[in-house]
């Protein structure tokens with residue numbers, strides 16, 4: 001039916017194919033058609049850009065100076081000439097008239113078509129903020145944009161890139177190689193959050209920061225400022241200002257659908273097409289980023305190759321059909337290996353296999369479901385990316401190679417080697433097991449046969465796995481190979497996410513200078529991507545304790561009470577306990593409490609066992625207002641909710657009591673002022689009694705003081721509660737100042753040593769009273785040093801958390817998203 | 829293809845919920861809904877009630893695609909609403925989709941519990 005057939009028939013009138021868009025999809029589609037049936041169509045391509053067809057994804061290397069424009073051209077002018085294609089460059093199509101089957105260009109050129117192909121790609125998303133149209137605000141889509149950036153970079157200066165996705169990071173990389181000081185402003189907490197999980201995002205961020213870029217996450221740009229009509233900087237919604245000579249908007253793309261919409265074609269997010277890339281008008285087709293196929297719009301090139309095949313098959317009467325694409329992503333920033341594919345959000349039926357090699361900066365995570373890979377994130381070593389992607393796309397059953405899968409193709413396909421134990425058994429005696437300490441397999445085995453029958457024993461004898469821990473799995477394999485079933489399990493690990501104990505984690509945080517939760521998880525080989533509800537709060541505390549003033553508390557790793565600064569009740573409301581220093585109060589405070597109870601309809605107010613008042617039944621929305629009222633009367637948070645200093649109970653003391661020997665009330669108040677706000681491994685209670693009658697119950701407190709005529713007896717490690725434990729006597733001191741110094745030192749020792757959720761009583765029993773005494777008293781300077789460290793960290797924690805919330809901090813924690821009224825919706 | 833539009837309820841931009849946290853959506857006359865944003869960037873909606881003793885799941889710690897209930901630490905799957913491990917129970921989930929940076933909930937599912945609640949509230953009244 002056309003000129004393809006072998007005999008010379010009458011010359012055929014070619015059908016007219018008009019292509020809108022001289023980009024990657026448009027030209028690829030034409031190539032595919034020419035390959036199938038070169039004589040069939042007379043092709044005219046309209047391009048908004050005044051140049052030939054080039055590889056858009058390579059604009060990043062052009063910006064970075066790694067490639068020139070000539071090197072990224074796909075089809076030069078000769079291709080158009082040789083194939084009789086008319087290229088109308090620099091003249092965008094302005095309208096489609098479906099009745100007359102013509103298009104009109106911006107310059108007024110009218111072109112009739114038999115088939116029309118829309119391949120207009122995407123438009124950069126311009127965030128709707130003041131100043132977004134200033135000179136100096138650029139996007140990153142075509143060569144003109146690159147030229148603008150290069151012109152700006154010539155004079156150096158500051159660049160702000162809005163958007164920490166693939167595009168934004170490639171722009172940032174290019175600009176920083178061109179000598180600009182770059183700040184990336186990203187709305188989400190993790191870079192490239194759509195492609196990377198938190199762990200990989202964190203590694204990427206570390207790497208970019210070490211290259212001198214400033215990365216601001218969770219940052220919402222509010223306005224772009226100008227000086228003399230040109231970009232001068234941006235201001236975030238939280239008021240932070242960043243200087244900028246150029247602002248690159250890389251906050252996303254949206255399918256370019258304007259022409260199609262005006263022509264009345266069906267569009268949602270993109271131009272709607274069927275499996276043959278045909279729009280709602282049978283003579284109009286569309287491919288590339290501008291389309292929406294089976295509900296999806298794509299932003300990568302791989303899908304468009306498949307789309308173009310289906311389109312060409314259809315236009316040459318051999319319809320095949322496109323069924324959608326699974327995509328994978330790589331970041332084109334030299335020196336950073338990063339790969340992501342499929343769905344890595346995990347799920348019930350999904351299993352994670354995680355491998356972390358801190359020494360090499362490698363993180364690999366595979367997500368398996370029904371024995372098939374459904375997602376992969378690789379950072380630092382992407383050599384097996386294609387292999388995993390292949391298994392993923394083919395939905396191959398990996399149960400046979402599962403054990404060795406994470407180690408890559410070479411390892412997993414090694415037959416017997418797929419069993420890690422067998423793989424380790426196959427290693428030669430001088431194969432290195434522990435890279436950090438240079439320990440060979442022979443040495444580890446030797447130390448096991450000599451009696452080191454547990455991981456910890458191996459660590460302490462030959463040092464294998466004692467540093468970064470990445471060889472822990474290997475050492476464990478050697479233990480079970482050498483001993484059979486007799487491996488002794490050491491102290492239990494922190495939780496199922498790690499093979500390290502609490503002590504290991506605390507020690508390594510300090511030794512290795514680990515400063516953020518994702519960093520700890522990476523360096524210590526966490527086997528889950530973002531931990532669990534046991535380890536997250538523990539890590540948050542350990543970091544807070546290790547890096548006072550530097551570590552930024554991670555609210556989402558805190559239990560509800562500490563996040564909401566109030567105690568949750570069985571009905572989901574909260575109780576509020578303001579501090580009453582040493583159990584003292586006054587009319588002003590009592591009046592304020594009474595007013596709050598009435599104003600917020602609190603169903604109950606109660607005197608607690610901790611000598612203060614507890615207001616019950618407050619809704620989360622009302623908490624900030626309640627706190628504002630209490631603050632106004634001078635009251636601050638009582639931390640009745642926290643693994644923190646709770647109360648300092650006092651008795652009447654020498655001021656009034658006929659038996660009192662010292663001012664126990666006054667001392668209690670002073671101690672509470674010194675210790676309030678401090679975060680601890682568990683709750684911590686103090687009491688000061690004025691004489692050995694001990695009315696404040698000081699001998700069942702974490703730290704108790706019993707005043708006597710000659711001074712102060714100090715007691716430690718007591719608690720009431722589930723298992724009552726009376727305190728141990730620590731020592732006696734003569735002055736108030738000494739009592740306070742000892743109190744601070746003891747607290748700090750506990751803070752720095754105990755496991756999270758271990759109260760002083762079990763801690764003391766685990767370590768022994770002698771150990772604690774030795775820590776405190778062997779070196780006469782220790783008490784002073786510990787107390788100084790405590791006071792230092794208190795500088796940063798004695799900031800009333802209620803006041804911050806009452807002033808509007810973290811409103812999102814207290815307010816609803818919206819309200820739904822079903823009845824009014826019914827009528828909507 | 830536009831048919832789905834009327835049945836999805838726009839509850840605002842995804843940026844309103846910090847990753848690793850949840851926020852709430854009270855439904856007049858019905859069950860409060862908790863909308864979760866996981867650390868991996870996924871969004872889920874569930875009735876804000878633990879199957880154990882109705883703890884407000886929105887206030888729990890979110891890890892992976894699970895939330896640990898703030899009251900007694902049951903772990904609830906955000907995908908299915910099922911309690912994990914030894915614990916047995918299930919919280920209703922609400923179909924959710926994202927489009928153009930906004931969160932949509934299936935309207936029927938949002939108001940279904942509301943209708944149910946309204947019914948059970950009115951039945952005894954009618955019977956009396």
Ligand code: SRM
Nearest residue numbers: 567575607608609610611612614640646719720721722723
């Ligand atoms: C309010 C109060 C009861 C009261 O009305 O008196 C109270 C209430 C709770 N106590 Fe207590 N304890 C209160 C004084 C005590 C005391 C008495 C004291 O401090 O002198 C004890 C025994 C002394 C001790 O701690 O050594 C006490 C031993 C416990 C225990 C067991 C601790 C242990 O080590 O065995 C728990 C459970 C826990 O912390 O894990 C607990 C836990 C709780 C929790 C936080 C349960 C929870 O997790 O929700 C209760 C919160 C209720 C609420 O919403 O406010 N509460 N609790 C007291 C608040 C004191 C304050 O002003 O801050």
Ligand SMILES: Cc1cc2nc3c(=O)[nH]c(=O)nc-3n(C[C@H](O)[C@H](O)[C@H](O)COP(=O)(O)OP(=O)(O)OC[C@H]3O[C@@H](n4cnc5c(N)ncnc54)[C@H](O)[C@@H]3O)c2cc1C
Nearest residue numbers: 021023024025047048056057092093120121288289300301
């Ligand atoms: C800097 C950068 C880096 C990238 N890196 C990668 C990567 O590493 N991997 C990857 O898979 N993808 C990457 N992409 C995405 C990839 O480039 C796109 O998916 C691909 O170019 C889409 O092809 P397209 O033909 O649909 O759109 P385009 O290539 O944008 O082509 C559309 C063309 O249509 C023209 N046009 C628009 N409207 C009209 C009109 N009215 N009249 C005439 N012409 C019009 C436009 O000027 C444009 O030339 C990157 C993109 C950019 C910008």
Ligand code: SF4
Nearest residue numbers: 570608609614721722
């Ligand atoms: S004794 Fe038990 S019931 Fe009473 S407040 Fe303490 S934890 Fe709650």
Ligand code: FES
Nearest residue numbers: 878881883897900
């Ligand atoms: S109410 Fe959720 S665990 Fe008890």
